[in-house]
Amino acid sequence: MVKMLIIIVCIIVALFVIGSITFLFTFKRNRIESTDDQVKRNEELLSTNRKVWMRNTKRTVLIEKYNYFESFEDFPFNSDFNNTKEYLANNNFSFTTTNDVIKELTKTQSELLNFWLTEQRKLLKAFDQTGLTDNYENRNFLMKFYNESLNIYMKVIIQGFVPRIIIGKIDFLKGESLIDVDEMLNILEGWLSDGINQLIHELYRQTGIFQKQNKKFTSNNGQQYFHYQKTNQSKISDQFSDVNWAYQTLGVSDKSTSEEIKKQYRKLAMTYHPDKNKTPEAKEKMVEINRAYQFLKSINKVN
Structure with a gap:
């Protein structure tokens, strides 16, 4: 009788442990981020x-x-x-x-x-x-x-x-x-x-x-x-707008003038140009800045 009780208790404990582990794993995998x-x-x-x-x-x-x-x-x-x-x-x-x-x-x-x-x-x-x-x-x-x-x-x-x-x-x-x-x-x-x-x-x-x-x-x-x-x-x-992407990349708005966009572009170029900034991220950042600036030029937002 005592052995039977011990076995039953062990089974209950084992099921509880397995259930807890499964719950924690599932919660961690499926939880929504902050x-x-x-x-x-x-x-x-x-x-x-x-x-x-x-x-x-x-x-x-x-x-x-x-x-x-x-x-x-x-x-x-x-x-x-x-x-x-x-x-x-x-x-x-x-x-x-x-x-x-x-x-x-x-x-x-x-x-x-x-x-x-x-x-x-x-x-x-x-x-x-x-x-x-x-x-x-x-x-x-x-x-x-x-x-x-x-x-x-x-x-x-x-x-x-x-x-x-x-x-x-x-x-x-x-x-x-x-x-x-x-x-x-x-x-x-x-x-x-x-x-x-x-x-x-x-x-x-x-x-x-x-x-x-x-x-x-x-x-x-x-x-x-x-x-x-x-x-x-x-x-x-x-969020998907390419025009918004270009403005955000340069740190300007759709109300910025052509001269303001040029000024901001030159400021960013001075900061991220590989000749002045040797960090690994600078080159990639400069490429995106150039693409955004050329994009705005292509749609006549910069004269």
């Missing part, structure tokens, strides 16, 4: 994503007809056309003609980029309309749609801007054909608009599936975080 941790993770997610997208995207395009490469190093997929400038100079086009072509290419690229940003804002507004809470998991879900909007722009540059406008301008200079830049631009804008509209339809379709797959119990910490982000953060569309 508000500050989640906010930090959310902020890092988009920044890291842009860096990864830039690294994984081919940054040169072959101008096949004229056998040279043009670089597209500026975010999201823009060029300063230095290689085209060099090609024209090497083929005996005058300094004035070369500069006029580069100015027109830069202007057309800027118009296309601004049109894409207008279309992309429709997608980001749709992010808000899905009703998804701005948390890490939902941002990851929306990230693929944001990245696809970047891919749409890149494809239009490679498949449209390069063959129809860059090559078209060189053809015109060589007397091979006429080019109507406005007509070409309208065609490329149509491609962008169609691509973003299709992406928005797919977003709405997948949102219902995603919500059904991710119904989870929300702890008190989670409720506190959702209340925090609702009262202290802007809409999820603002």
Whole structure:
């Protein structure tokens, strides 16, 4: 009888220990992070994503007809056309003609980029309309749609801007054909608009599936975080905005003047330039500062 009681007690103790360990492990694995941790993770997610997208995207395009490469190093997929400038100079086009072509290419690229940003804002507004809470998991879900909007722009540059406008301008200079830049631009804008509209339809379709797959119990910490982000953060569309990213990277606002942006950029460059700052983070920081500054120049926020 005593042995039986001891065995029963041991079993109860063993079950209690196993249950406690299982509970602690599950709680630790599934617990929702503190508000500050989640906010930090959310902020890092988009920044890291842009860096990864830039690294994984081919940054040169072959101008096949004229056998040279043009670089597209500026975010999201823009060029300063230095290689085209060099090609024209090497083929005996005058300094004035070369500069006029580069100015027109830069202007057309800027118009296309601004049109894409207008279309992309429709997608980001749709992010808000899905009703998804701005948390890490939902941002990851929306990230693929944001990245696809970047891919749409890149494809239009490679498949449209390069063959129809860059090559078209060189053809015109060589007397091979006429080019109507406005007509070409309208065609490329149509491609962008169609691509973003299709992406928005797919977003709405997948949102219902995603919500059904991710119904989870929300702890008190989670409720506190959702209340925090609702009262202290802007809409999820603002978090994904590339224009906001550029302003935030430079530490300026949309109300800053061109001169104020230039001044702030020079200040940051003095702080993070690798010649002046030898820390491992300085080089990467300087790259992002340059990308943000060039982006604002590309959309005519800096003269």
